[in-house]
Structures are given as structure tokens and as C-alpha cells.
Amino acid sequence: MVTRNVFLPVVVAALGLLLAARPAPAACGETGVQLQILGSGGPGASSGRASAGYLVWVDGVSRILVDAGGGIKQRFHASGADLEDVGLLALSHFHPDHSAEVPALLWPGGGGLRVAGPSGSSAFPSLDDWLDGLFGPGGIFRVLAGRLDLDAVTVDVAAGAPAEVWRDGDVRVRGIGVPHADVPTVGYRVDVGDVSVGFSSDQNGSDAAFVELVRDVDVLVVHLGGAETSTGRSAELHARPSVWGALAADAGAGRVVASHVSTSSPQVLADSLAHLRAAYGGPVTVGEDLLCVPLP
Numbered sequence: 001m002v003t004r005n006v007f008l009p010v011v012v013a014a015l016g017l018l019l020a021a022r023p024a025p026a027a028c029g030e031t032g033v034q035l036q037i038l039g040s041g042g043p044g045a046s047s048g049r050a051s052a053g054y055l056v057w058v059d060g061v062s063r064i065l066v067d068a069g070g071g072i073k074q075r076f077h078a079s080g081a082d083l084e085d086v087g088l089l090a091l092s093h094f095h096p097d098h099s100a101e102v103p104a105l106l107w108p109g110g111g112g113l114r115v116a117g118p119s120g121s122s123a124f125p126s127l128d129d130w131l132d133g134l135f136g137p138g139g140i141f142r143v144l145a146g147r148l149d150l151d152a153v154t155v156d157v158a159a160g161a162p163a164e165v166w167r168d169g170d171v172r173v174r175g176i177g178v179p180h181a182d183v184p185t186v187g188y189r190v191d192v193g194d195v196s197v198g199f200s201s202d203q204n205g206s207d208a209a210f211v212e213l214v215r216d217v218d219v220l221v222v223h224l225g226g227a228e229t230s231t232g233r234s235a236e237l238h239a240r241p242s243v244w245g246a247l248a249a250d251a252g253a254g255r256v257v258a259s260h261v262s263t264s265s266p267q268v269l270a271d272s273l274a275h276l277r278a279a280y281g282g283p284v285t286v287g288e289d290l291l292c293v294p295l296p
């Protein structure tokens with residue numbers, strides 16, 4: 001009896017540790033298709049938000065990761081996602097708030113992965129150059145050179161038409177160049193059966209070809225970044241909120257997710273949302289880290 005009394009708490013504690021070590025269940029549900037926002041922030045201080053990153057869950061499996069800015073590794077693991085389940089990493093562009101956490105996410109390596117991203121310019125590397133500069137034999141993180149099996153697919157941002165970057169069963173992903181000043185940038189559309197989500201990435205909203213790509217999507221993720229009064233370089237980089245609203249209305253998007261929140265000021269955010277909502281009559285979800293948005 002004495003022995004039992006001594007060891008029972010030890011057994012209970014060990015069981016507790018075992019249970020605590022189990023992976024968390026998929027936070028977005030075991031069936032259906034969901035968009036999960038990993039990071040709802042942008043480059044600036046934005047009240048603890050991670051920078052850009054999104055997951056598409058299909059029947060409880062984390063299939064697609066779009067962008068991986070600062071803070072995404074922590075959010076990725078908090079979401080219950082598994083890198084081995086991810087078939088596609090779709091990178092929009094090589095501003096650090098969209099891509100800087102890729103090495104941390106892929107460390108310590110293992111497994112295969114398709115990576116999609118933009119062609120280059122005189123100021124920005126192509127996807128191939130970027131991957132080689134990080135993970136090639138002479139790359140910064142060459143410690144990963146032999147540990148990764150990356151299958152790179154480049155989207156020619158000057159093509160003016162969408163390119164398919166991944167297809168697996170009824171999952172289809174297409175990308176197209178979008179106008180983000182002089183930064184080669186890709187917007188994506190993910191279709192899973194008859195549901196769909198569009199990812200604008202950072203852009204100024206001036207190219208009708210992107211509107212065509214995301215025509216009638218169930219959910220359109222737009223990136224706030226410019227104020228309604230922005231001019232000059234800022235206006236070349238980022239659509240004004242009213243432009244986002246008009247673009248979403250024009251595309252017939254079923255819901256807008258406003259993300260890439262680049263301010264810590266509730267008032268600045270509220271002003272941006274008011275301008276967006278004035279031009280778009282559908283439902284608007286304000287992005288929050290780890291929020292799940294079901295696709296109908």
C-alpha cells in the first residue's frame with residue numbers, strides 16, 4: 001500500500017507529461033476547407049501581429065502555406081500544422097515581411113516541398129537565385145543544402161496571364177504578377193474543388209488581370225498598407241483602402257479578409273476599414289493571427 005501511494009502521483013505526473021506532449025489537433029476543423037491567418041501584420045509595428053503568412057487546410061491537413069514573414073514559425077507550430085503535410089510554399093515576393101522566416105521554418109530540414117515565387121529584376125533576385133543564395137552549396141544557410149528537396153516553380157511576373165504552380169487532386173493553385181511598385185510580386189488563387197481563396201499580396205490594385213484571376217472567389221485576402229491619402233512611392237506600392245473595396249466588388253469576392261495590418265493605431269485601422277467598406281458591400285473580416293476562415 002505504501003509503495004502504491006508513493007508511485008501513484010509519479011504515474012499521474014508522467015501521464016500528464018505524455019498528454020501534454022501530444023500534438024495539438026488541427027485548430028481549423030477536421031473536415032472542409034479553411035483559410036488560417038498565421039500572420040496578419042505587415043512590415044511595421046502592428047500590436048504583436050506576426051508578419052504575413054497563411055495556411056490552407058483541407059480536411060484537417062495543412063496543405064498550402066502562402067508567405068512566411070517574421071513570426072510565422074511560431075504561429076505555424078501553434079496552429080498544429082505539420083511541414084510534412086505542406087505540399088506547396090507559395091511566396092509572393094522578397095520583402096522580408098513575406099519571406100524572411102523561410103530558413104527558420106525549414107530548419108532542420110527533411111522532406112520535399114514545391115516552392116513557387118516570382119521571377120527577378122535588377123533590384124530583386126529571382127526565386128531560383130533567392131533559394132540558391134540561402135540554401136545552395138555557397139548559400140548563407142548551406143548547412144541546409146543537403147537536407148532540403150525543394151522543387152522551385154517560377155512565376156514570370158511580366159507574363160500578364162496566370163500560371164499554374166501546383167495541382168494535386170482537386171487542389172489547384174495559380175499565380176500572376178501584380179503591381180507592387182518595382183518589386184516582382186505574385187498574387188495567388190487557390191481552388192479546392194468548388195471553393196476558392198485569392199491572395200492579393202502587396203500591390204497597388206491597378207491591374208485588371210489580377211481581378212480576372214480572382215473572379216468570384218469565396219474569400220479574397222487583401223493587404224492593407226497605404227492610407228487613403230497616400231501618394232508617391234507608397235501609392236505605387238499599396239492600394240488605398242477604397243481601391244481594395246472597389247477591386248473586391250469588381251471581382252465579385254464573397255468575403256474580404258483585411259490583413260497585412262501595418263499600424264498599431266485602432267483609429268488608423270478603423271479609418272482604412274471604413275474606406276474599404278464604403279466601396280465593398282460584402283462581409284469583411286479583419287485579420288487576426290491564427291484566425292480560421294471557413295470556405296463555404
Ligand SMILES: [Zn+2]
Nearest residue numbers: 042043097202
Ligand atoms: Zn508587405
Ligand SMILES: [Zn+2]
Nearest residue numbers: 093095180202
Ligand atoms: Zn511588399
